[in-house]
Amino acid sequence: MTQSGESFILPISISVLKTQPIRWFFLGALLIAIFLLELCLGSVMIPLRDILLSFVSPSEVDEKWREIIFVFRLPRAITAAFAGAALGTAGLQMQTLFRNPLASPYVLGINSGASLGVAVLVLTAWNLGLPAFFAKTGFLGNMAVVLASIAGSGTAFGIVIAFSRQVQQSVTLLIIGLMIGYISNAFVEVLIQFAVEHSIQRFITWTFGSFGGVTWIQLRVFVPAVALGLFMAVVMMKPLNALLLGEEYARSMGVNVRRTRVFIISGSSLLAGTVTAFCGPVAFIGIAVPHLCRLIFRTSDHRVLVPGVLLMGAILALAADLMAQVPGSRAVLPLNAVTSIIGAPVVIWVILKRRQSMEV
Amino acid sequence: MSNVLTASKLTVGYKSGKERSFIVAGGIEVSLKAGEFVCLLGPNGAGKSTLIKTLAGIHKPISGEVMLDGMPISTFSPRELARRLSVVLTDRPAVGLMPVFSLVALGRYPYTGWAGKLSNKDEKIVWEAIKAVGIEDLANRLVGELSDGERQKVMIARALAQQPRVMILDEATAFLDLPRRVELFLLLRRLARESNIAVLLSTHDLDLALRSADRLWLLPKGGSIVDGIPEDLVLNGAFATAFNCSDVVFDSRSGTFVFESPSLGEIAFEGNGVFGVWTRRALNRAGYRIISGESAPLKIEVSSENGSKTVWRIYYGGRPCQCAHSLEELLRHLSSMKNAA
Numbered sequence: 023m024t025q026s027g028e029s030f031i032l033p034i035s036i037s038v039l040k041t042q043p044i045r046w047f048f049l050g051a052l053l054i055a056i057f058l059l060e061l062c063l064g065s066v067m068i069p070l071r072d073i074l075l076s077f078v079s080p081s082e083v084d085e086k087w088r089e090i091i092f093v094f095r096l097p098r099a100i101t102a103a104f105a106g107a108a109l110g111t112a113g114l115q116m117q118t119l120f121r122n123p124l125a126s127p128y129v130l131g132i133n134s135g136a137s138l139g140v141a142v143l144v145l146t147a148w149n150l151g152l153p154a155f156f157a158k159t160g161f162l163g164n165m166a167v168v169l170a171s172i173a174g175s176g177t178a179f180g181i182v183i184a185f186s187r188q189v190q191q192s193v194t195l196l197i198i199g200l201m202i203g204y205i206s207n208a209f210v211e212v213l214i215q216f217a218v219e220h221s222i223q224r225f226i227t228w229t230f231g232s233f234g235g236v237t238w239i240q241l242r243v244f245v246p247a248v249a250l251g252l253f254m255a256v257v258m259m260k261p262l263n264a265l266l267l268g269e270e271y272a273r274s275m276g277v278n279v280r281r282t283r284v285f286i287i288s289g290s291s292l293l294a295g296t297v298t299a300f301c302g303p304v305a306f307i308g309i310a311v312p313h314l315c316r317l318i319f320r321t322s323d324h325r326v327l328v329p330g331v332l333l334m335g336a337i338l339a340l341a342a343d344l345m346a347q348v349p350g351s352r353a354v355l356p357l358n359a360v361t362s363i364i365g366a367p368v369v370i371w372v373i374l375k376r377r378q379s380m381e382v
Numbered sequence: 383m384s385n386v387l388t389a390s391k392l393t394v395g396y397k398s399g400k401e402r403s404f405i406v407a408g409g410i411e412v413s414l415k416a417g418e419f420v421c422l423l424g425p426n427g428a429g430k431s432t433l434i435k436t437l438a439g440i441h442k443p444i445s446g447e448v449m450l451d452g453m454p455i456s457t458f459s460p461r462e463l464a465r466r467l468s469v470v471l472t473d474r475p476a477v478g479l480m481p482v483f484s485l486v487a488l489g490r491y492p493y494t495g496w497a498g499k500l501s502n503k504d505e506k507i508v509w510e511a512i513k514a515v516g517i518e519d520l521a522n523r524l525v526g527e528l529s530d531g532e533r534q535k536v537m538i539a540r541a542l543a544q545q546p547r548v549m550i551l552d553e554a555t556a557f558l559d560l561p562r563r564v565e566l567f568l569l570l571r572r573l574a575r576e577s578n579i580a581v582l583l584s585t586h587d588l589d590l591a592l593r594s595a596d597r598l599w600l601l602p603k604g605g606s607i608v609d610g611i612p613e614d615l616v617l618n619g620a621f622a623t624a625f626n627c628s629d630v631v632f633d634s635r636s637g638t639f640v641f642e643s644p645s646l647g648e649i650a651f652e653g654n655g656v657f658g659v660w661t662r663r664a665l666n667r668a669g670y671r672i673i674s675g676e677s678a679p680l681k682i683e684v685s686s687e688n689g690s691k692t693v694w695r696i697y698y699g700g701r702p703c704q705c706a707h708s709l710e711e712l713l714r715h716l717s718s719m720k721n722a723a
Contacts, residue, residue: 276492321479
């Protein structure tokens with residue numbers, strides 16, 4: 023290696039080691055700040071001092087506030103953070119696998135399957151004379167919705183995986199996923215047509231998405247499932263980088279494309295399916311977050327982007343949830359309305375800012 | 383030199399459905415040697431791409447076997463194969479936000495661990511590949527900012543970083559302008575020699591292939607493959623048979639293709655030097671067949687009287703008819719004489 027070679031290595035190692043940590047530190051600090059803010063704000067404002075105190079010496083904090091923090095806000099904040107990380111990571115994997123900047127965690131029909139599952143439960147429970155608690159909010163009804171959603175997204179996932187062994191190119195799966203979506207939505211529409219009004223209301227509310235209502239017990243399933251999906255994404259960082267060049271190049275560099283495809287689809291379906299089961303079909307975070315991260319870190323390298331979308335997804339989901347709760351008022355906006363209102367301009371801004379960011 | 387890649391009794395094609403298969407080319411017996419730059423030529427539709435992808439292990443052969451380092455190519459794991467064989471394709475991958483260095487470093491994929499972290503040795507090999515291709519000054523640029531020619535060089539450096547025994551390029555020069563293509567051909571020949579790898583390029587650039595390849599493989603449509611050094615293939619007519627069609631004829635004197643225009647008649651012309659060459663080109667293009675001697679009634683002489691301008695004189699039946707001071711004027715005179723007659 024000659025001198026000129028050495029002088030080229032230097033700027034690269036500097037750019038990786040010296041500039042990035044500032045951004046990581048900034049994102050980490052932002053996540054902590056917004057997480058604490060989520061605990062402070064809501065229909066009742068709780069000062070930061072009491073939030074921190076309730077962790078250290080709970081006896082000094084008002085019991086009502088303690089209940090708000092530990093029963094409602096903390097599980098909600100944890101849910102939002104994990105859901106955002108999950109959707110961002112799943113979206114990134116889908117965008118790279120399909121080399122399509124508009125791919126979202128739901129392109130494979132995971133959420134359509136889930137919504138059909140939930141629609142079958144919620145919209146027919148009353149007609150079939152099933153116990154009323156199925157159709158109501160509350161722990162049992164909630165658990166039933168989660169299971170229905172998992173059954174629906176699991177079915178969609180099974181169909182996609184069955185096809186993924188046969189198709190040559192991943193793009194074919196994109197079309198199959200889209201068609202699963204159309205078929206599911208058709209059934210949902212038929213169900214709505216014959217459903218009673220209050221169950222339609224219940225179903226529509228589910229489609230709005232929400233990070234609230236996930237209990238500590240549910241978190242024991244939710245958090246490990248998301249953690250497993252995130253771990254699978256970390257394992258896939260290297261093949262994802264190779265897939266940036268397309269499947270033929272990836273294969274020529276030693277990627278087992280079919281096996282990798284199944285693994286990536288399984289991981290991101292686990293992430294998207296889990297979030298949809300517990301929070302409903304939360305829109306736009308999965309599309310916007312990867313673009314935002316490419317812009318911030320100015321790279322397509324998944325060894326940077328995977329941890330990046332994890333942090334950024336958590337931040338954006340918490341921010342959206344904060345806005346949806348309209349701090350200081352009793353009003354609550356649909357979560358999906360807020361994520362789209364933040365998400366869509368982010369995508370437009372990114373596209374206008376950098377053409378290359380649209381290249382996945 | 384030993385054979386690195388050998389195809390014996392190879393039939394290539396593609397399968398549609400479970401049963402039916404379309405055979406594109408058969409009876410293929412070829413081999414690649416280390417340090418050799420080979421160009422695969424053939425008209426569109428002859429199956430160059432199918433053959434290339436079969437040799438690269440991307441497609442399965444219909445029958446026959448491709449041997450790499452003496453082992454059937456189908457027995458290699460993807461990783462083992464990637465350590466011996468790398469490819470460069472036609473399409474330009476859209477990776478906007480990746481620095482050139484990182485893209486070349488992807489060539490180390492079959493050597494690195496689960497996270498793709500480069501060891502010092504890996505990093506050294508990546509730099510050597512970057513230097514071998516001559517893109518040191520691009521190393522920190524983003525791939526999305528490069529021109530097509532630069533981008534293909536980066537893809538070649540990446541293929542080189544795989545430290546292959548064989549590098550296979552599928553029309554990798556297709557979208558480049560002539561100077562860039564010349565550059566890439568020379569680069570590939572140099573890489574083959576310096577790194578002692580076998581390089582196979584499928585291309586439509588007959589002229590460049592004739593001038594730079596160590597061997598040519600000609601794949602005519604529906605025929606069987608012909609293998610030899612360029613000059614032999616021109617002299618024994620294999621080149622002409624592979625490419626000739628009604629309007630284009632391979633001229634083995636010039637090593638180029640000439641268009642057969644409908645003939646407007648014969649013209650006697652004997653001229654030397656640069657004026658002679660371009661006068662012939664102009665007359666050929668306009669559709670006249672040039673003969674030597676006095677056997678044609680129409681004759682042209684070109685002369686530059688000392689120091690003054692060049693003049694083309696047209697004789698008809700031995701008598702001087704007209705003068706022209708440019709080739710354009712000459713062609714105009716000829717066409718008006720033709721119309722008058």
